[in-house]
C-alpha cells in the first residue's frame with residue numbers, strides 16, 4: 001500500500017464491509033482502507049482471489065471518503081464471476097493503488113465536461129464526487145453518460161443528487177426502450193446539446209475503447225486543447241508497475257504512465273485509440 005511498508009507485489013487482505021448489487025451485472029464492494037492508504041481519482045487496484053488471479057479495478061469512491069473504499073465490478077470472466085459470489089465478511093486481496101489519475105487540483109475555476117460510457121462511470125464517480133465536494137473551486141460541471149439500456153444505468157440515486165449539487169447530468173441510451181423519454185443515441189449525440197467554452201473546459205472521458213475515437217472526433221469540432229482532454233485507457237495489466245509489458249502501447253506502459261493520459265500525450269501513438 002502507498003505509504004505503508006508492504007511490497008507492491010504482495011497483496012494484502014481486506015474484509016468486505018458491504019456488498020451491494022447495483023445492476024444485474026455490476027456489484028459494489030466496500031472495505032476499510034488499509035493503514036497508510038492514499039490515492040487519487042482514476043488510480044486502480046489489482047484485485048485478486050487466491051486461485052483465480054488478479055484484475056485491475058478502478059477505485060470508485062472519492063479520496064476524501066476516508067472511512068471506506070468502494071469498487072464497482074462488472075461480472076465478465078472467471079475472476080469477476082467469483083468475486084460476485086462474495087458476501088459481507090469475505091476477504092478480497094488487493095495491491096496498489098497504481099498508475100496516474102486525474103489531476104483535478106490543477107483545474108481550479110475551469111469547466112469540467114465528464115463523458116462516460118457504460119462502466120466508465122465507475123472511475124469517473126471517484127473524480128465527480130471529489131470535485132462536487134469542492135464545488136465552489138470549479139465553474140460549470142457537466143456529465144454526459146451513455147449506456148445501452150436503462151437497466152444498465154449505474155448509481156441512479158447519485159446521478160439525481162449530483163444534479164441537485166450543481167452538475168448538469170444528461171443521460172442517453174443506445175436504442176429506443178419502452179417507457180424511456182430521454183435522449184436515444186450513443187453518447188456523442190449529447191455533445192452538440194451542451195454549450196462548451198473551449199478555453200475554459202477540461203474534458204474527462206472514460207468508456208469502452210471504441211468510444212474514444214468517436215468522442216474525440218465529435219469534440220474535434222470544438223477547439224478544446226489536447227492537453228485539456230483526459231482519457232483513461234483500458235489494457236490488460238498484470239504487474240501494475242511497468243515491468244511485465246502486458247499493457248504496453250508502443251513505448252508506454254499504461255499501468256504506470258496511465259491509465260489516465262491527455263490526448264496530447266497519446267495522439268502520436270498509433271495503437272492507443
Ligand SMILES: Cc1cc2nc3c(=O)[nH]c(=O)nc-3n(C[C@H](O)[C@H](O)[C@H](O)COP(=O)(O)OP(=O)(O)OC[C@H]3O[C@@H](n4cnc5c(N)ncnc54)[C@H](O)[C@@H]3O)c2cc1C
Nearest residue numbers: 055056057058072073074076077078079080122234235259
Ligand atoms: C485500469 C483499469 C481499470 C478497470 N476498472 C474496472 C472496474 O472498476 N470495474 C470493472 O468491472 N472492471 C474494470 N476493469 C476491467 C477488468 O479489469 C477486466 O474486465 C478483467 O479482465 C476482468 O477479469 P476476469 O478474470 O473476470 O475476466 P477475464 O477472464 O479476464 O475476461 C476478460 C474478457 O474476456 C471476456 N470473456 C471472459 N470469459 C468469457 C466467456 N466465457 N465468454 C465470452 N467472453 C468472455 C469478457 O467479456 C472480458 O471482455 C478495469 C480495467 C483496467 C485496465
